Each structure stands twice: as C-alpha cells, then as structure tokens.
Amino acid sequence: MMGKLFFILATATFLVLFSACVERQVTGPEASGADFARGEHENRIIGSISDTPAALDGKIDIQGLGTFSFDPQEVRTVREDIFREGYFSIFDILVHLEEKGEIEIDYYFDKDMNTYVITDLNGHENWWYDAYYDGGWRERSVFRMDHYPYKDKMTINMLRQSGSYLDPIYETYRDEIRRKEENGGKTIIPEVIIEGQHETLVFENVEVYAHNLRSDMLQDGVITAIDTILTLGEEEKISYDLQWYESIGSAGVVKSYWVDRINDDVSYRRCGFVYEAGNWQFEFFKGNHVHIPSDIRVINSPQYLKYFRICI
Incomplete structure (x- = not known):
C-alpha cells in the first residue's frame, strides 16, 4: 500500500514539474510539427551558452x-x-x-x-x-x-x-565499465529508444560520439546523454532541434540545452521530451529518471537510453 501511495505521489509531483518545464511560449515555425518531417529540416541548435559557473553560496x-x-x-x-x-x-x-x-x-x-x-x-x-x-x-x-x-x-x-x-x-557501474572495455573503450549503447507522438524508433548498438556541446562545463571528449541525439542526427537517422533555456517555469536556474524536436514531434505547451538512461533494473522512478538536463548528464556505457514525449 505504501509503495503504491509513493508511486502516486511521485507521479503527481513529476507531472507538476514537467508541466512547468514544457509549457513554453513557442512562436514561429516551432509552433507546429507539420513542417518538420524527417529529412526535410536541418538539425538546429538554437541559443547560446550563457554565464554558467555557480556563484551563490x-x-x-x-x-x-x-x-x-x-x-x-x-x-x-x-x-x-x-x-x-x-x-x-x-x-x-x-x-x-x-x-x-x-x-x-x-x-x-x-x-x-x-x-x-x-x-x-x-x-x-x-x-x-x-x-x-x-x-x-x-x-x-x-x-x-x-x-x-x-x-x-x-x-x-x-x-x-x-x-x-x-x-x-555499484554493480550496474561495473557492468557499464565492462561493456565499455569489451567495446575497446567506445561508448556503445545496446538500445536507444525514441518514443514520440508520431513514431517509436529503436536503434541497437549505437556508438555515441562526443560533440563537446557543453564545452563551458565539460572537458573535450566527455560524452553526455544528448550526444546520442547529436550522433543519430549526424548519421541522418533522425533530425532535431535543441534549444537553450536560461530558466523554465518555476526553475529559475536551468542554463541547459533541451531537446525541443525529434523528427515530427515538437515540444509545445504541455507536450515535450524527457529522457532517462542506465540499467533496466533502475528504469523510470527507480533511479534512472532524474532531472539532470541531458546535455550535462555524463554517460559511461548505459544498458539503454530513452527519450520519450509526454503530454499532461
């Protein structure tokens, strides 16, 4: 009973925060997914990195x-x-x-x-x-x-x-490092899943490359979750928009890139992409679905990585 109550409360809290995160004022071409068919639109990174080092006590x-x-x-x-x-x-x-x-x-x-x-x-x-x-x-x-x-x-x-x-x-950490060593030091994710409104895509054994998107914070060559989207975009398997946000709703300090579009699915008002990564043992609220923006979530060699679009 307590487990069910915790899940209900956690889900409700998640939905409240997510509402604040994805209810954005979208204007111009971003307001409709109709114009963004895969292969008919360039990959875009919108906005510039601001002053991001922590300064407050x-x-x-x-x-x-x-x-x-x-x-x-x-x-x-x-x-x-x-x-x-x-x-x-x-x-x-x-x-x-x-x-x-x-x-x-x-x-x-x-x-x-x-x-x-x-x-x-x-x-x-x-x-x-x-x-x-x-x-x-x-x-x-x-x-x-x-x-x-x-x-x-x-x-x-x-x-x-x-x-x-x-x-x-700790055992999942060891699994990740063993996987990476077996792949010769490459970050190869066995399963990458993208669940949108219009389609669900599954990619197997995706080798992810560093793109140094967050060169303000992270060293060159460090691979983050968002590099998966950038890699698939380079390989022309998807198209995307990334958008820099200084703040979102009640979150005053965001300062990160968010995935605003994958193929035909565009973040709009109460609909948008969230993600998780890790071992299936800890999927969703068990520990993988935490609100670290994907451009600063460093990955080693997770068992899966999933971006999924939800509306509330």
Missing part, C-alpha cells in the same frame, strides 16, 4: 552532522577528466569540506566503476545522496555522485544507507 545537509555552507568559487574538482575549471560535482563538495577541516572523510577511486567511493564519513560508512536542481524535488537517483554537476540554488542531502542499498547500484 551553497549548502549541503549531512545526516547526523548538520548543514554546511560553502563558496562554490573555492571548490575544486577531483574529476579533472570530466569537469573544466570552475565546475564540480556533489562529491567535490565533501572533499572541499574535508580540506577545510569541517568533516572527516575516507574515499578511494574504483577504476572498475569509474567513480569515487566513500568508505567512511565521520565514523560511518554506506553514504548516498538526494539532490535536485532549482525548481525540483526529492527523487531517487543511481547516478554517480562524482558525475553530478553542481548548480546554483541546488538542494543536496547526504544520507546513510545500507550495503544492500548500494551494492546493486
């Missing part, structure tokens, strides 16, 4: 320890292979607090999972997080903590979990 709540403040301009990343100078992840905040002497943390880098693992934080193990951007809400995530980009007005909670909670998450 941030906070992180750590269960049992309290709330800690930090200046984002003082935080440095340990993932210099992912983030450019001035950008960092949730995990980097913890390292920063340790350097300031405010917490004690032990951790190591696990190359088989391509992530940092916390072994002890002030005498306790098995830590995980809840996080969401401005205008969002609490949601379950299985995304790597040291891949999760920080933004202004972000909410972050560090929580103690059990080993049985974390072990399945």
Whole structure:
C-alpha cells in the first residue's frame, strides 16, 4: 500500500514539474510539427551558452552532522577528466569540506566503476545522496555522485544507507565499465529508444560520439546523454532541434540545452521530451529518471537510453 501511495505521489509531483518545464511560449515555425518531417529540416541548435559557473553560496545537509555552507568559487574538482575549471560535482563538495577541516572523510577511486567511493564519513560508512536542481524535488537517483554537476540554488542531502542499498547500484557501474572495455573503450549503447507522438524508433548498438556541446562545463571528449541525439542526427537517422533555456517555469536556474524536436514531434505547451538512461533494473522512478538536463548528464556505457514525449 505504501509503495503504491509513493508511486502516486511521485507521479503527481513529476507531472507538476514537467508541466512547468514544457509549457513554453513557442512562436514561429516551432509552433507546429507539420513542417518538420524527417529529412526535410536541418538539425538546429538554437541559443547560446550563457554565464554558467555557480556563484551563490551553497549548502549541503549531512545526516547526523548538520548543514554546511560553502563558496562554490573555492571548490575544486577531483574529476579533472570530466569537469573544466570552475565546475564540480556533489562529491567535490565533501572533499572541499574535508580540506577545510569541517568533516572527516575516507574515499578511494574504483577504476572498475569509474567513480569515487566513500568508505567512511565521520565514523560511518554506506553514504548516498538526494539532490535536485532549482525548481525540483526529492527523487531517487543511481547516478554517480562524482558525475553530478553542481548548480546554483541546488538542494543536496547526504544520507546513510545500507550495503544492500548500494551494492546493486555499484554493480550496474561495473557492468557499464565492462561493456565499455569489451567495446575497446567506445561508448556503445545496446538500445536507444525514441518514443514520440508520431513514431517509436529503436536503434541497437549505437556508438555515441562526443560533440563537446557543453564545452563551458565539460572537458573535450566527455560524452553526455544528448550526444546520442547529436550522433543519430549526424548519421541522418533522425533530425532535431535543441534549444537553450536560461530558466523554465518555476526553475529559475536551468542554463541547459533541451531537446525541443525529434523528427515530427515538437515540444509545445504541455507536450515535450524527457529522457532517462542506465540499467533496466533502475528504469523510470527507480533511479534512472532524474532531472539532470541531458546535455550535462555524463554517460559511461548505459544498458539503454530513452527519450520519450509526454503530454499532461
């Protein structure tokens, strides 16, 4: 009964936020999908990247320890292979607090999972997080903590979990890295799904290439979820529009590219594309469907990636 109630509440909350995200004022050619048949329209990237580094003082709540403040301009990343100078992840905040002497943390880098693992934080193990951007809400995530980009007005909670909670998450990380190694270091996604109003497309074993769309935040060569759309567009398997949004509805800090069109399906008012990526074990609200814009969601080699259009 509690599980059903949680699903209903989570779905209702999702629909409210999604409504804010896709109810946009669309004018001109974007107002109708009729003109956008595949192959009859160029791929477009609309809008320019603005000033995106975090500038406002941030906070992180750590269960049992309290709330800690930090200046984002003082935080440095340990993932210099992912983030450019001035950008960092949730995990980097913890390292920063340790350097300031405010917490004690032990951790190591696990190359088989391509992530940092916390072994002890002030005498306790098995830590995980809840996080969401401005205008969002609490949601379950299985995304790597040291891949999760920080933004202004972000909410972050560090929580103690059990080993049985974390072990399945870590195993999917190992699966991804094994898959990538078996493919010679290439990011090849076994199944890419695009579900629109007019058609459903399924692509198998898609090799995704980096396009450096977010060269402000991410290092060259880092592959994100949106690179899947860019790759399929280059291969003339789809056509698309990407649109830069500074803010959307109640979300004041967005500063990302969103997929506004795939083939004939155009985002309009209460209809638009959302996405998820990861292992099928954690599909939808089980942990893969989190509201990290796809242009900054770094991927390793997920089991699937899906863009789907919904209307509310």
